[in-house]
Amino acid sequence: MRIGILGSGLMGGKLGTIFARAGHEVVFSYSRSEKKLEQLAGEAGVSARAGTPREAVADADVLLLAVHWNRVDDVLRQAGDVSGKIIVTCSLPMSDDDTELVVAHRSSGAEELAKKVRGASVVSAFGSVPSEVLFAVFNARDSREPPHLLYCGDDDEAKETVADLIRDAGFEPTDVGPLRSARYIEPFTMLVARLAYEGDGGPAVAYRFEWREEEEA
Ligand SMILES: NC(=O)c1ccc[n+]([C@@H]2O[C@H](COP(=O)([O-])OP(=O)(O)OC[C@H]3O[C@@H](n4cnc5c(N)ncnc54)[C@H](OP(=O)(O)O)[C@@H]3O)[C@@H](O)[C@H]2O)c1
Numbered sequence: 001m002r003i004g005i006l007g008s009g010l011m012g013g014k015l016g017t018i019f020a021r022a023g024h025e026v027v028f029s030y031s032r033s034e035k036k037l038e039q040l041a042g043e044a045g046v047s048a049r050a051g052t053p054r055e056a057v058a059d060a061d062v063l064l065l066a067v068h069w070n071r072v073d074d075v076l077r078q079a080g081d082v083s084g085k086i087i088v089t090c091s092l093p094m095s096d097d098d099t100e101l102v103v104a105h106r107s108s109g110a111e112e113l114a115k116k117v118r119g120a121s122v123v124s125a126f127g128s129v130p131s132e133v134l135f136a137v138f139n140a141r142d143s144r145e146p147p148h149l150l151y152c153g154d155d156d157e158a159k160e161t162v163a164d165l166i167r168d169a170g171f172e173p174t175d176v177g178p179l180r181s182a183r184y185i186e187p188f189t190m191l192v193a194r195l196a197y198e199g200d201g202g203p204a205v206a207y208r209f210e211w212r213e214e215e216e217a
Contacts, residue, residue, distance in 0.1 A: 001165070004056030004063045006030050006075050010131035011090050012066030013040050015169065018138045019064075020044035022168035029056035030067060030075050053078040057085065062161060064126075065089040069109065070096055076116060083119030086158040088165070090127035092186055101186060110152070110182035123153035123162040124182040126169075128189045130196040132203035134169070141170030147206030148174040150188070152181035174209065 001024045005016040008028040017040065020026040026048040028037045037050035057063060057079045065087055067075050072091060076082070093109030095102050103109050110124035128150050129137075137147055149171035153159045163173040176185065196203040 001025070001062055001161070002060050003027070003165075004029065004051075004053075004058075004060035006053055006056060006063055006065050006079055007067035007071070007091070008037055008040055009066065011126065011134075012064060014131050014134045015064055015066065015090070015126060016040065016048065017044040018134060018169050019165065020048040021138070023047065024165075024168070027051040027056040027060070029053045030071075030078065054080050057082055060085060062086045062088060062165065063120075065091050065113065067091055068098075069093045069102065072113065072116070082117050085120045086155075086161055087113070087117060087120045087122050088125050088162050089113055089122060090125065092127055092189060101190065104187060105183065108180070108182035108186050110179050110186075114154075114179060121153065121155035121158035122179060123151060123155070123158050124179065124185055125149065125151035125162050125166060125173075128185055128192055129171075129206050130193065130203050132196065133206045136204050137170040137206055139170075141168075143170075145208065146170055146172045147208050148172050149206075150174050150176050150181075150185050152176045152179055152185065154179045171206070172208075 003026050005012045005028045008031045016026045028040045041048040041050045093103035114122040166173040196205045
């Protein structure tokens with residue numbers, strides 16, 4: 001797959017590296033430092049390169065949107081026409097000081113994004129785990145019980161593509177339905193962040209749900 005990374009920070013840098021190491025073609029874009037993009041590409045391997053957001057979009061099948069909420073309009077403006085693309089968003093609609101969700105309950109960041117990029121298929125994924133756990137999960141990708149990763153979207157074909165990427169990253173995809181389910185994923189992520197950054201176990205946390213046979217008392 002050809003994947004354009006829009007926002008090459010903690011999430012975009014690591015996920016882009018993981019996708020490249022899983023065999024995908026990756027273009028890292030949108031950083032204040034071109035040198036950083038070049039370095040990320042160099043470390044990710046031969047199938048990765050650095051580019052502008054427009055170059056990241058040009059041949060991409062999938063775009064990963066990984067910027068702060070207050071940079072979404074800017075990166076989309078720089079990206080140009082994204083119609084026909086699958087946009088995976090891990091971007092949370094956080095306030096400028098990163099303390100609270102500024103979209104919630106009746107909408108979600110993913111749904112608001114979808115309104116901005118009509119013609120593209122938005123899938124919400126990867127945003128519900130901290131960046132600190134990504135390499136640990138990828139490095140353990142052959143384990144029998146990988147962590148789950150919640151994802152949702154309205155386009156089934158786009159979701160299948162993203163489910164493959166989730167598997168490539170070492171997680172087991174957990175489909176929670178239409179894009180409006182991001183209204184529940186995004187606040188859940190705040191809980192995961194609390195565990196990661198305020199809990200005793202350190203920031204490299206992921207999650208796994210368990211399904212049991214229902215039993216009588
Ligand atoms: N970090 C996490 O663990 C985590 C977990 C779940 C969801 N998320 C969400 O994922 C999204 C990305 O988070 P992140 O932690 O990866 O953010 P980040 O590390 O700050 O990365 C954001 C990227 O945007 C770039 N950028 C910012 N301002 C720019 C500008 N004016 N011009 C060009 N590039 C600019 C940054 O450039 P530089 O390279 O120059 O810094 C960086 O590459 C956010 O919406 C966040 O809420 C994050």
